[in-house]
Amino acid sequence: MIALTLEHLADAVRGALHPFGDDTADTIVEGAVDTDSRLIEPGGVFVAKPGDETDGHLFVGAAIERGAVVAIVERLVEAPVSQIVVADAVAALSDLARVVVAEVRAAGVLRIVGITGSNGKTTTKNLLARILEGEGETIAPKASFNNEVGAPLTMLRVTADTQYLVSEFGASGPGAIAHLAGLVEPDVGVVLMVGMAHAGGFGGLEGTFEAKSELVRALRPGGVAVLNADDARVAAMAPIAAERGVAVRWFGRGPEAAVRADDVVVTASGTSCVITVDGASLPLHLKVLGEHHVMNALAAIAAATTLGVSLADAVGRLETVEIAERWRMQPMGSDRVRIINDAYNASPDSMAAALRTLAQITGPDERMVAVLGAMSELGEYAGEEHDRVGELAVRLRIPRIVVIGAEARRMFLAAVAQGSWDDEAVFFATADEAYDYLVDELRDGDRVLVKSSNASGLRFLGDRLGESFS
Template identity: 75%
Template structure:
């Protein structure tokens, strides 16, 4: 965090300053801000966030031992450290992030990009950060820091030397993106797609569209909206951009895209495409598996051009990206048995894309194996959407479908009903049982997809399989 006095921090968060020791209101703090006491370093700010399993107020002493100079708390803690007391520490770190970003922006040339969408946010964020780091200091989220806590903690990492701040905005209810994006008013806002992810929380697909459009509404005056021309729901957000007088750039495979992909070809070594913008046409070899990641690369390249990066440079840097993120189409195992661990997140759209990628990269003498778990946060749509995935897996002629966990059972039942018989589709209650089965079932030439939402825990099953067949 940039240096701020205790008085400035208290004013930014609307809190009551409780000084300790030699500290005065003018004492400055410039250390890391974090909710995990283990990550605190000398001069840091510890945020005592109450949680479901424990309470951060219990760890103020531990943060002090780690070198914390200040604790942001909801009640005074009996520890020898200066504290700022606020009604809600999550709201407070958002307000602190707003203040810090505004000061850095006013003092330098910081540009902010916001990214949202039902799928692909983290991959696109990583790709864009790779492009921008060659231009100057770039701050981007670690992993999927895209919620009410993670997004502000990312924002608070900016310094006066930061050129670019890339923010990822996730949400499972209306108003959340507006709140987070409103903290920084992005110069560029990227909307990737609108699908069924989190539809249960939003209350349906139309409510999801409205929630994702909050990013376009939050772009600063004179900024640019970067929209997916191939997604009609995203394309409808152009009306908001035009009404506000924003710049508008399209990406996708459609003819009207400003940055367009064509001639896609998926292989086991990555995805090839031709990227066009105006009269320029450039080849792209993306090491990340899956044609759906070309769309993410397009979004990143288009956002980069909005920030002044040439398309040539953007593509050259995209080609250096080897992995979207851990547990996202992560290739493991060996040539003998290839494991694709894509079990960090799952929605109907990403599940379909992953299954199609498995079909595209599996050779005629190789066997497809799909290890599938639950897609979370689908609410009333859960049975229907899991059933659709079971149908697709059979129609893609995947000869071995391994379904794990009760929440995913409708997927298994649909696969059996569609004609997957003679143990082509099998069901296991948990990952341990599935692992034991796969240990004896997998053979040379198998190409294995492990796919589920984070909550299903299959990413660890993927890791075990990767190690076992390495």
């Protein structure tokens, strides 16, 4: 965090300062801000956030032991540290992020990119960060820090020297993206797609459209909306951009996109294509597995070139990316038995994309194996969407379909109903049971996809299989 006096810090979070020891209102604080006492570093600011399972106020002492010099709390605690009492610790995080980013922006060259979409946010964030890091100091979220806590924590990492802040915006409900993006008013807003991910929380695709379009509405006047020309719902955000006085930069696979990809070829070593930006073209070999990641790369290139990065630099830096993120199309195992661990997140769109990638990268003498778990946050659409995944797996002629967990059982039943009768599809209640089956079942030449939402925990099964067949 940038240097602030305790008084300025208290004003920023609309709290009451209670100095301790030799501290005064003029004491300078410039350490990192965190809500996890285990991650506090010397000089840090600890935010005692109440949680569903525990209360951050119980860990103020632990934060002090790790070097915290001030705690933002909702009630005073008995602890030898300066404290700032606020009405709502999570709201205080947002207030502080808004103030810090505004001060950095006013004093320097900070440019801000916001990214949202039903799928691909984290991958696009990582790809764009890799490009921008070559231009100057870049701050981007760790993992998927995209909610009311993670996004402000990322924003608070900016310094006086930061040139680019890349923010990922998830949506827990209507208004969430408007709030988070409103903290920083991005110069560039990237909308990847409007799909069924989390549709249960928005009442369907129209509600999801409204939520994702909040980013476009939050852009600074004179900014740029980077929109997916291939997604009709995203394309329908162009009039919103016009109302806000921001330009539109299109990316996609079609000829109308200013940033597009042609001649796409998918292999087990990655995806090759030709990238065209405003009429200039260069070949790109993306090591990240999956044709669907071409769109994420296009979005990153579109945002980067909007900020003045050359196409050659953007392509060159993307080609150094090995994986999008841990547990996202992560190759494991060996050439003998290849495991693709993609079990950090799942939606109907990403599940279909991963299954199609499995089919594309499996050679004629190799066998496809799909290990599938439940997709979360689909609400009333969960049953039919799990049915569709099971049906698609059969239509792609995947000869071994392993479904795990009661919430995913409809995938198994749909696969059987679709025509998987000869033991192609099997069901296990737990990941341990599936592991015991798979270590005996898998053989040389198998290409294995492990795919589910985070809540299903299959990412750890993928790790176990990767280690077993390494």
